Amino acid sequence: MLRLTGKGAGFALCAALAFATLLPHAARSAAGSGYLFNDSHFHLTNYIQKGPTARTYLTTMGDKIGRSTLFGIPLQQTWAYENSGDFAPTYYLQSDAPLYYYSFTDAIIASTYLSLHSRDRERFDPMITGFNPADMYGVDHIRRVLRTFPGVFEGIGEFTIHKEFVSSKVAGNGASLTNPALDRIFDFAAEVGLVVLIHCDIDTPFDDPDGEPIYLKQMKALIKRHPHTTIIWAHTGLGRVVRPTVQAGTKPTRNPNHIEILTAMLGDPGMTNLYFDISWDEVAKYVNASPEIEKRTADLVNRYPKRFLFGTDVVAPRDQAAVLRVFHLWDRVFAQLTPEASADIRMNNYERLFDAARKNVRAWEKKNSAQDSLK
Numbered sequence: 001m002l003r004l005t006g007k008g009a010g011f012a013l014c015a016a017l018a019f020a021t022l023l024p025h026a027a028r029s030a031a032g033s034g035y036l037f038n039d040s041h042f043h044l045t046n047y048i049q050k051g052p053t054a055r056t057y058l059t060t061m062g063d064k065i066g067r068s069t070l071f072g073i074p075l076q077q078t079w080a081y082e083n084s085g086d087f088a089p090t091y092y093l094q095s096d097a098p099l100y101y102y103s104f105t106d107a108i109i110a111s112t113y114l115s116l117h118s119r120d121r122e123r124f125d126p127m128i129t130g131f132n133p134a135d136m137y138g139v140d141h142i143r144r145v146l147r148t149f150p151g152v153f154e155g156i157g158e159f160t161i162h163k164e165f166v167s168s169k170v171a172g173n174g175a176s177l178t179n180p181a182l183d184r185i186f187d188f189a190a191e192v193g194l195v196v197l198i199h200c201d202i203d204t205p206f207d208d209p210d211g212e213p214i215y216l217k218q219m220k221a222l223i224k225r226h227p228h229t230t231i232i233w234a235h236t237g238l239g240r241v242v243r244p245t246v247q248a249g250t251k252p253t254r255n256p257n258h259i260e261i262l263t264a265m266l267g268d269p270g271m272t273n274l275y276f277d278i279s280w281d282e283v284a285k286y287v288n289a290s291p292e293i294e295k296r297t298a299d300l301v302n303r304y305p306k307r308f309l310f311g312t313d314v315v316a317p318r319d320q321a322a323v324l325r326v327f328h329l330w331d332r333v334f335a336q337l338t339p340e341a342s343a344d345i346r347m348n349n350y351e352r353l354f355d356a357a358r359k360n361v362r363a364w365e366k367k368n369s370a371q372d373s374l375k
Contacts, residue, residue, distance in 0.1 A: 033066055033347065034063060035063065035064060035065060035066035035347070036064045036065065036324075036327060036346065037064075037065060037066070037310050037327060037346040037347060038065070038066045038067040038068065038309075038310075038346070038347055038350035038351065039065055039067070039068040039069060039310070039311055039312050039323075039350075040069055040197075040232065040277050040279070040309040040310065040311035040350050041069060041158060041197065041234060041277050041279035041280075041309075041311025041312060041313045042068045042069050042070065042071070042311065042312060042313070042314060043071060043072060043073055043158075043313070043314070043315040043316065044057060044070055044071065044072055044109065044112070044316065045072040045073055045105065045108065045109075045315075045316055046073060046090055046091070046315050046316045047073050047075065047076065047077040047089075047090060047091055047092055047099075048076065048077055048079075048088075048089075048090050049072060049073070049076060049102060049104075049105060049108065050090075050316060051072075051315070051316030052316060052317075053112050053115070054070060054112040054113050054115065054116055054120075054124060055112070055115065055116060055120075057317075058116070058120055058123065058124075060317065060319060060320050060323065061123065061320075062320060064320060064323075064324060065323065066123065066347065067122075067123050067124065067125060067350065067351070067354070068123065068124060068125070069124075069125050069126075069127055069155070069197070069311070069354075070109055070113060070124045070125065070126045070127065071105075071109060071126065071127035071128075071129045071157070071158065072102075072105035072106075072108060072109055072129055072130070073102075073105065073129070073315070074101055074102065074105060074129040074130050074131070074159055074160070075092070075099040075100065075101060075102065075160075075166070075170065076099065076100055076101075076102035077089050077090065077091070077092055077094075077095060077097070077099055078095070078097040078098050078099065078100065079095075079097065080095065080096075080097035083095055083096050083097045084097070092165065092166055092169060093165060096169075097169075098169050098170065098171045099166065099169045099170050099171065100170070100171045100172075101130065101131070101132045101170075102130060103130035103131065103141060104130065105129060105130045106128050106129065106130040106145050106149075106153075107149075109126050109127075109152075110126065110145075110148075110149040110152045110153070113126050113152055114149075114152065125154045125155065125354045125357070125358070126152050126153045126154065127153060127154065127155045127156060127157055127158070127195075127197065128141075128142050128145050128146075128153050128155070128156045128157075128194075129156070129157060129158065129159055130145075131156070131159065131185070132172070132175075132181075133159055133160075133161060133175045133179070133181060133182050133185060134172065134173045134174060134175040134176065134179055134181055134182075135181055136180070136181045136184065138181055138184070138185055139181075139184045139185045139187075139188045142156060142185065142188060142189075142194075143188065146192070146361070146364075146365060147365075147368070147369075150365045150369065151362065151365065153194075153361065154194065154195060154354055154357040154358050154361050155189075155194045155195030155196065155197060155354070155357055156185070156189060156194050156195075156196055156197070157195075157196055157197025157198055157199075157232070157234075158197045158198070158199050158234055159197075159198060159199065160175065160198075160199045160200070161175045161176065161177055161182070161198065161199070161200040162175070162177075162200050162201045162204075162215055163199055163200075163201055163239065164201055164204075164205040164239045164240060164241055164242055165205070165240075177200065177215060177218040177219060177221075177222050178218060178221075182222070183222075183225065183226070186222070186225070186226040186229045186231075187226065187229075189226075189229050189230075190226060190228040190229040191364070192360065192361055192364045193230075193356065193357055193359075193360025193361050193363075193364060194230075194357060194361060195230050195232065195353055195354060195357045196229055196230060196231050196232065197232045197234055197277070198231065198232070198233060198234060199234040199235065200215060200219055200233070200234075200237065201215060201237060201238075201239050201242040202214075202215055202216055202219070202236075202237030202238065202242065202258075202261075203215065203216075203237075203242050203243075203245075204242070205239075205241045205242055206241060207242075210245070211245075212245075213237070213245065213261070215237075216237075216261065219233070219237070220265065220268075220271070223265075223270075223271050223273065223274050224270045224271060226273070227270070227272075227273055228273065229273060230273055230275070230353060230356075230357070231273055231274050231275065232275045232276070232277050232309065232353075233274065233275070233276050233277070234277050234279060234280075234311075234313075235277065235278075235279055235280050235283045235313070236258070236262060236276045236277075236278065236283070238258070238283045238286060239280075239282065239283070240282045243286065244257065244258030244259075244286050245257050245258050245261065258286075259293075259296050259297065259300055262276065262300060263300060263303075263304075266300075266303075266304045266307050274307070275307050275308065275309060275349070275353070276307065276308050276309070277308070277309045277310070277311045278308060278309075278310055278311070278330065278345075279310070279311030279312060279313035279326075280312075280313035280326075281313075281325070281326050281329060284326070284329040284330060287330070287333060288329065288332070291332075294332050294333050294336070295336060297333050298333050298336035298337055299336075301333070301337055301341055301345055302336075302337055302338055302341045305337075305338070305340060305341035305344040305345065305349075306344055306349060307349075308344075308345045308349065309345065309349050309350050309353070310327070310330070310345050310346050310350075312326040312327065313326070314326060334346070
């Protein structure tokens with residue numbers, strides 16, 4: 001081994017520092033951390049509010065997952081004896097009984113997060129989910145949670161507007177992209193600096209793949225109405241049976257395919273606040289359908305590397321393997337990304353958005369705590 005001393009060592013150190021300065025931050029961040037990814041979409045609890053503690057999940061993350069969002073499921077599945085008898089459903093597809101909003105989920109998340117040592121809390125970014133987006137009082141729940149648990153939450157979501165098989169099961173008025181209750185929530189998120197993670201199917205289940213997606217225009221309008229709100233559209237609008245519009249090369253169509261829709265939105269100067277997460281194994285199947293689609297997906301991310309975040313969308317996982325399985329569904333796409341784009345989607349975009357949210361929300365809490373003390 002060559003050992004440098006004196007001026008030689010000093011020169012080598014200066015050269016190394018200079019190289020590190022020139023190396024893109026994205027590459028340094030991902031390579032230096034040793035982690036595979038940060039998880040922008042993670043449910044600690046399931047549809048009956050059960051799951052591991054944050055401490056247990058920290059062990060599951062191990063040396064593979066750097067940071068992770070932390071949220072429950074805002075909806076509770078009813079166990080209706082007249083529907084399923086002694087069978088206790090744990091998932092929304094296991095019963096015809098309704099779902100209802102379960103606001104205590106936010107207290108569960110806050111409690112398990114606060115049980116951690118301060119150094120371990122740094123790896124989690126909790127989100128508020130237990131509000132009804134169709135309720136004009138929904139924004140008051142979010143405000144109340146922030147004041148009850150200062151220093152904890154950094155965003156809202158994942159919450160649902162339109163979702164296959166779920167929306168129709170929710171008791172009460174259905175959520176809508178045009179409801180002013182949702183606008184009140186988005187306005188408040190912008191005021192506080194909360195990241196918004198929204199699930200809204202781009203289309204209805206089993207609809208005509210050649211037609212324009214039903215909810216696309218409404219979603220675009222919502223985003224443009226709230227230019228100061230940081231919005232992450234979960235799953236790029238796709239779902240278990242909500243399919244992408246016809247992919248190029250399969251058959252002629254007058255409408256743009258899904259990748260072209262995303263490209264147009266990302267290139268729209270009125271939607272620079274929009275990001276997409278690529279999460280859920282049910283969505284990865286569309287990308288893995290052919291090498292052509294994998295390449296076109298990689299080309300899109302390479303073109304807009306700052307606008308995508310990777311998430312798993314796993315729910316109350318039992319072990320690390322369940323989480324990493326979703327990550328590796330994207331291996332062939334990740335292999336076609338530039339080093340900088342790969343680091344951005346897996347690591348850096350998450351850190352940029354949630355670091356900013358953490359700073360802004362804490363500042364809002366401090367300001368409003370001072371104002372409350374004067375009342």
